[in-house]
Amino acid sequence: MKTAIVWFKTDLRVEDNETLIKAISQSEQIIPVYCFDDSHFETTSYGFKKTGSFRTQFLLEALENLDDNLRKLGSGLVITKGKPEVEIPKIVQYYKARKVFVKREVAFEERKTEKLVQDKLFKLRCEIETFSTSTLYHAEDLPFSIKNIPDVFTNFRKKTEQDATIRKPFEKPKQIYSPSIPVLNLPTLIELGLEFSELDSRAAIHFKGGETEAIKRLNHYFFETKNLSIYKETRNGMVGEDYSSKFSTWLALGCISPKFIYNEIKKYELQFGANESTYWLVFELIWRDFFRFMFKKYQTKFFLYSGIKTEKVNSKSLNDKLLFQWINGKTTSDFINANMLELKLTGFMSNRGRQNVASFFCNELNMDWRFGAAYFEQQLIDYDVSSNWGNWAYLAGVGNDPRGHRYFNIEKQASDYDKSREFRNLWLK
Ligand SMILES: Cc1cc2nc3c(=O)[nH]c(=O)nc-3n(C[C@H](O)[C@H](O)[C@H](O)COP(=O)(O)OP(=O)(O)OC[C@H]3O[C@@H](n4cnc5c(N)ncnc54)[C@H](O)[C@@H]3O)c2cc1C
Structure with a gap:
């Protein structure tokens, strides 16, 4: 087969990338592509952005680095922006590609997009093969x-x-054959509808993508x-x-x-x-x-208020004032506030913090847990659909917790895990 497209998504690497390796082995030349999916930058029904500026900044850095690493191997990264089901077929036609190699998805929206692209490619007689990576x-x-x-x-x-x-992991390719790939042309945060957020100097770590x-x-x-x-x-x-x-x-x-x-x-x-x-x-x-x-x-059950449980659960309402206080670190608990400020100002929070703020949201504020999960989705640099919604459902008592409903005693957690108040002093003083 002559030309194939490697459609990169959440697999922005050259090491241990089966999709890339298989594409190279079956084609004379490949075109690596990344598509900025417009729907990833919309506002969700919960009122939050699907992707906030910390994660987007990290993504831009990761793509720049991927382009660099691909160029060292003889290739480069083509960037497009729009709906994948429109943009990927356009690239296929432009390069006369016969096959698209892409990472397999597990979550509902991502699978829906994959199917839409597949249907369009079918009409172009272009095959698609997915890999679980x-x-x-x-x-x-x-x-x-x-x-x-x-x-x-x-x-x-x-x-x-x-x-x-x-x-065993796949070794990175020794060389990639591609036609001349234009210079990397990334959109800016502003073009993606976001503003630059300055990283707080107290951040646990300065994450750089790539x-x-x-x-x-x-x-x-x-x-x-x-x-x-x-x-x-x-x-x-x-x-x-x-x-x-x-x-x-x-x-x-x-x-x-x-x-x-x-x-x-x-x-x-x-x-x-x-x-x-x-x-x-x-x-x-x-x-x-x-x-x-x-x-x-x-599949979609993790997005339901009742999660994966079969028994009926009455959904809780939302209190805008309490939500605002939780997001902005203005609740009655200093331990929760310190964690929420860290998330707001850096895009990261420790696992201990996440468990406590989620438990507080569900049990003390008594609100629909999905609003909390949706805020995390916007804010976290490490947002991952399964880990986020799965952990939230777990803590809300509608997921995989065999104990049913986990309740964190926030005061006790604060004194066990922040005995000297080092964490709270860092964020609240
Ligand atoms: C409410 C809530 C929401 C969360 N949302 C996310 C999310 O969107 N993305 C995400 O990657 N993690 C999420 N986690 C899991 C966990 O908090 C983070 O993976 C971890 O804090 C990241 O820091 P680390 O890489 O230093 O973790 P480490 O402690 O060093 O763990 C190593 C790796 O193991 C995996 N891991 C650790 N704990 C978990 C866990 N509970 N569930 C799934 N994987 C885990 C992660 O990939 C992590 O990078 C969430 C946890 C909670 C309680």
Whole structure:
């Protein structure tokens, strides 16, 4: 086959990218493409932007870096903007491509777009092939069919760890053959309907998008500082760069793959020894897989007020004043306020913080949890549809929590995890 398109989405990397490798092996030349989907920059029915400025800034950096890395291999990145079902067929026609290679989606809207594109390509006699590239365990290697995946994480994890193996990562291509690709032409934040948000100097870390930065971060966290060896003890921290891996932002856009991280953990263990902490990072990556597979299983249910539960739940109303106070760190709890300010001013919040502010939203403010999830969707740099809506549903008691309804005692959490008030002082003084 002569020419193929590689349509990049949330797989902005050249390492361990099966889609790219398969396209290269089946074609004489390839055209790497990224499409800014207009719908990603709209306002949702919850009144928040689908993508806020922190994440968009990170995305622009990631695309610039992908273009750089592709050019080093002989190619480059074509940028388009609009509706993918219009823009991708246009590129196919322009380059006379016979096939489109693309990452497979799990969530509803993304699958709908994929189907629309597929239908248009069919009319152009252009094939489309999708690849599952964002999980640690490949969906085909799971010891259950998607509909039989256990709803309880521990049951899913134990059987998967016992019966499935993690595939080896694909090596990055040695060379890519492409026609001359025009100079990268990215839209600006303003063109995407957003304004630049200055990063607060108190940010735990300055996230910079791109595969190069992701690998740099991994080397820092693993081999330079050996923080991986103490991850289990520090992961509930809230202040600073190294209490946790901070891989989530790069994972969300696919600047790094979980299989690549796993492979590096194995190398690290050979060099510095395995312990509970080195395993625990894998354990957390399995949580990430779990929510993705749950999305495959339950599809649109995670967006319903009653989540994946079958019993009827009466939905709660929204109080604009309480929502405003929660977003702007003006609630009755200083611990919640500090966390919410961090999110507003940096686009990031620790896992401990997320659990508490979500529990507070559902249990203390007693509001429809989906508004909280939608605000996170706008604000988080690491927003990932399955991890976000899956965790929110879990905390709202309508997801995968076997205990039903988890209730965090916020005062106790604050004194357990911010005993010296270091975190609260950082954000509230
Ligand atoms: C209400 C709520 C919303 C969340 N929304 C998101 C989201 O949109 N995107 C996102 O990536 N994570 C989300 N998380 C999960 C988790 O909080 C973040 O992944 C983590 O805080 C990111 O920091 P880290 O990379 O330093 O994590 P680490 O502690 O270093 O963990 C390593 C990796 O494991 C995965 N992981 C860890 N915890 C979880 C978890 N509970 N669920 C799924 N994956 C996990 C992530 O990929 C993370 O990067 C959410 C959690 C809650 C409670």
